[in-house]
Amino acid sequence: MFVSIIHATDQASAAPKQVKVHMPAFNVELNGILIENEHQKYPLLVYNDITYFPMTWDYSRALSLSVNWDQESGLSILRNNQFRQKPQQSLGFNNDPSHDYTATVADYPINVNWKNIDNANEPYPILQFRDITYFPMTWRFTHDEFEWDTSWDNKAGFKLATIQHKVLYHLFYDEGDFLYAYGNQNDIYQINKSLEGAPVRLAKDAADKIAKHEKDRFQPYQAANFENKNEKVELKDQTIIYKQLELLSFSSSTEDKQKDKTKSNVMPIALRNKVHSFESIVLPVNNQISFVHLTVYYSDRDIYTPQDSFTFIVKDGRAVPVPEFNQRPNYLIPNKDGSSWFISQAPSSMSARTARLRGQVLHVSSDGTTTSMNNQTQAENLDLLYVDQGALIIRAYSDLLPPQQIKETDGIYALDGNKPAAKLYPYLPGDYYVDASRNLYLLDGMTNRLTNITTNSSKYWWDYELMTQLY
Incomplete structure (x- = not known):
């Protein structure tokens, strides 16, 4: 026609x-x-x-x-x-x-x-x-x-x-000369790190094998690997206790205890309804210091359950509150000098359950001193990109959802617990990945453009180079 x-x-x-x-x-x-x-x-x-x-x-x-x-x-x-x-x-x-x-x-x-x-x-x-x-x-x-x-x-x-379909979404693994990215409907594409040629959509069997490696990078640092379940945290008479220390008290005497904070280990809180239940996780900073995180629920749990989160550093019979880190950690990274990193990743999608969550990074030194890297970088969210012998590479940004308001302080940072955060690159929207050779890649958030920021090289693929592999 x-x-x-x-x-x-x-x-x-x-x-x-x-x-x-x-x-x-x-x-x-x-x-x-x-x-x-x-x-x-x-x-x-x-x-x-x-x-x-x-x-x-x-x-x-x-x-x-x-x-x-x-x-x-x-x-x-x-x-x-x-x-x-x-x-x-x-x-x-x-x-x-x-x-x-x-x-x-x-x-x-x-x-x-x-x-x-x-x-x-x-x-x-x-x-x-x-x-x-x-x-x-x-x-x-x-x-x-x-x-x-x-x-x-x-x-x-x-x-x-013409209008281009977004095909490549999330870089998640690298091996040898290749990067691997999720595409539409969880298809997996193999991309040459040289950025030469077009990405290749893997057949199902090959894709399934690669997908198993998605969590390999940070698997050794999963907080669950370090959790000490033998050290009990208990709720007695509306008071949460760890090793005979009163961490939180929701009894009628709470207000009196708050008046004299020097004689109590109780964290100042606003009086609320009685505690219905709680969850705890105890992690080691080193042999002398423990990290304790509590999630307190005030009614039966559902999506909208009223709740609060509290973190403490326990040392020498004292429990010191850490209000700047108020989420359950996903990762614990112990360092050779006796310090540790505690990391709570930002949610990958927003829902009623995750709306209040943010990406947080806390450094706890060998003597128990805490440093919020969110405060140091002035960023609401920090994402872990790479770990190398206690040094981290993270993405610092503010807004989880587009349109993102980019601040001058947003960007890619190197974190070393003994030094101030060092900004490596300014922030650009998209999906970041650091490979085994510490090359930083950025997959554009709107187009099929992949940039090796470290080498300042970039490649754009037209969607007909990628979509035709689906048929």
């Missing part, structure tokens, strides 16, 4: 208006492909300084357009983002770039995205040339109707990029 029947045989007897057109004297790229216009059977044209594309089957598919012709209703052009086809070129034809050609103004009914076009009065009308409809790449159509990206450069010429 696209190539030969668009020119109706029973048009009105009046001869269509003819206009002079010529071929572009500049380069034109469509989705990264340079158009070889001189040898196209249906070359690109220029009219009134606007580039025109032929609505052949190949071009319409590459532009993600549905083009239909009906004898009564005429021509219909609709945006259809399902098409993901590499631009195909019908070569073997010889055109004269210096020659002017004649095209006609289309005189049949036309609608674009269900809107009628008064083609006779358009400053850049839809044309016909060699019995094919030609469509103008004006701002009105490319940006307003189809949401494409266009650019012009005196050297590079005219570039047009």
Whole structure:
């Protein structure tokens, strides 16, 4: 329907208006492909300084357009983002770039995205040339109707990029020369660290083997590996006790105890309902110091259960509250100098259960001194990216959900418990990954662009390079 029947045989007897057109004297790229216009059977044209594309089957598919012709209703052009086809070129034809050609103004009914076009009065009308409809790449159509990206450069010429499907989402593993990323519907892609070639979608068996490695990187540091379940935390008479220390008391005498904090280990709290239940985790900082975290529930547990979280460093018979770290830790990283890192990762998705959670990192020195890295980096969220002999690489940022408000202090930091946090790179939205060689990669949050920030090299893949592997 696209190539030969668009020119109706029973048009009105009046001869269509003819206009002079010529071929572009500049380069034109469509989705990264340079158009070889001189040898196209249906070359690109220029009219009134606007580039025109032929609505052949190949071009319409590459532009993600549905083009239909009906004898009564005429021509219909609709945006259809399902098409993901590499631009195909019908070569073997010889055109004269210096020659002017004649095209006609289309005189049949036309609608674009269900809107009628008064083609006779358009400053850049839809044309016909060699019995094919030609469509103008004006701002009105490319940006307003189809949401494409266009650019012009005196050297590079005219570039047009259609809407691209996001395919690569999350880098999670590396091995040898390759990175591995999750794509659509949990497909796994293998990407060469050199960024050469296109990512390869793995077959199911190979993907399943790689997926098993997703948690390998930080598995040795899972807090559950270190939890001391023999040291009991108990609730007696609305008082939570650990090693005969009163950590929290919710009894009627709580208010009196808070008045003299120097004689009590009780953490100041606001009086609330009685404790219904609690959870605890006890982790070692070193042989002399313990980390105790409590989650206190005030009613039967469900998504909206009223609750509070409390953290303590226990040393020399004293329990010191740490209010700046108020979440259950996911990871514990012990260091050779007797200090430890405690890390609570930010939630991967937001829900009623996770809405109040943030990414937190706490350093506890060998003498029990605590340092909140969130306070030091002035970031609401910290994500663990890499561990190397007690030194961490983390991502510091504020907003969990887009649109993200990026602060000057956001970025990638190196953390060493004995030194202030050192900012390595400014913050960019996207998915970060540090490989075994400490190369920092960024997978763009909106497009299929992967950047090795360490080497300052980058590669962009068009979605037709990735989507075709799904079929």
